Amino acid sequence: MSTDDNGTPLLAARGLVKAHGKTQALRGAALELRAGEILAVTGASGSGKSTLLHCLAGIVRPDQGSVVYGQERLDQLPERRLSELRRTEFGVVFQFGQLIPELTALDNVALPLMLSGAGRREAQGKAGEWLERFGVRGQKDLRPGEMSGGQAQRVSLARALVTGPKVVFADEPTGALDSLAGEQVMTALVHTAREAGTAVLLITHDAQVAAYADREVWLRDGAVVSEHAQQEMAR
Numbered sequence: 001m002s003t004d005d006n007g008t009p010l011l012a013a014r015g016l017v018k019a020h021g022k023t024q025a026l027r028g029a030a031l032e033l034r035a036g037e038i039l040a041v042t043g044a045s046g047s048g049k050s051t052l053l054h055c056l057a058g059i060v061r062p063d064q065g066s067v068v069y070g071q072e073r074l075d076q077l078p079e080r081r082l083s084e085l086r087r088t089e090f091g092v093v094f095q096f097g098q099l100i101p102e103l104t105a106l107d108n109v110a111l112p113l114m115l116s117g118a119g120r121r122e123a124q125g126k127a128g129e130w131l132e133r134f135g136v137r138g139q140k141d142l143r144p145g146e147m148s149g150g151q152a153q154r155v156s157l158a159r160a161l162v163t164g165p166k167v168v169f170a171d172e173p174t175g176a177l178d179s180l181a182g183e184q185v186m187t188a189l190v191h192t193a194r195e196a197g198t199a200v201l202l203i204t205h206d207a208q209v210a211a212y213a214d215r216e217v218w219l220r221d222g223a224v225v226s227e228h229a230q231q232e233m234a235r
């Protein structure tokens, strides 16, 4: 997997078009993410942020346009390779949770490691450290139905980061947290990402959260408008 040594982006999307039934969610969205970069994506509700994230992470195939990750066209890859990438190189925090309801916090975080071949004891040890980083070690034996929304969100972040991915895609990772807890989670996420050189694509409504990013882009009606345009619109 090539990284950023010659200035090429790690991930590049061009001309993304995606419809959900009659709703045109993306209309020509384009975006680049460099290795180790923290990029915030903001925009009104319904502007296409989650759809964009799902296309970039190889979860949803765009109707038109390209997504290039390293040397590979994600929009054309077979499902088998996509799921391998999602398991090994990507970490995803979904807007609406997606922890496994039958598993405890600890086992939810340990699972991606075990799927990659780690033994249970080793995986649980590492999972415990990640729960600690996000301040939810005390909840390690709770199942998702027994956690608060904010606790579930922190467990989801731990699960996305535990495998040491190259890119983390986080959809409103602090949406269910109050501002102090949100700040702690963002600090832990940004600190970890910088330390490990992980690129982060961070969707948020919150200007304070976006301020943690290296760069911010704005999505409007399914297209990315430039940072400059965002300042123009704010006037």
Ligand SMILES: Nc1ncnc2c1ncn2[C@@H]1O[C@H](COP(=O)(O)OP(=O)(O)OP(=O)(O)O)[C@@H](O)[C@H]1O
Residues within 6 Å of the ligand: 020, 021, 023, 024, 025, 043, 044, 045, 046, 047, 048, 049, 050, 051, 052, 095
């Ligand atoms: N599975 C779906 N079926 C039908 N319409 C969908 C589906 N997912 C998204 N949409 C529509 O596509 C548009 C973009 O949705 P998307 O979830 O990408 O927006 P968003 O920017 O993430 O919004 P929010 O900030 O509220 O999470 C919206 O109009 C939404 O109603």
Ligand SMILES: [Mg+2]
Residues within 6 Å of the ligand: 049, 050, 051, 095, 171
């Ligand atoms: Mg969304």
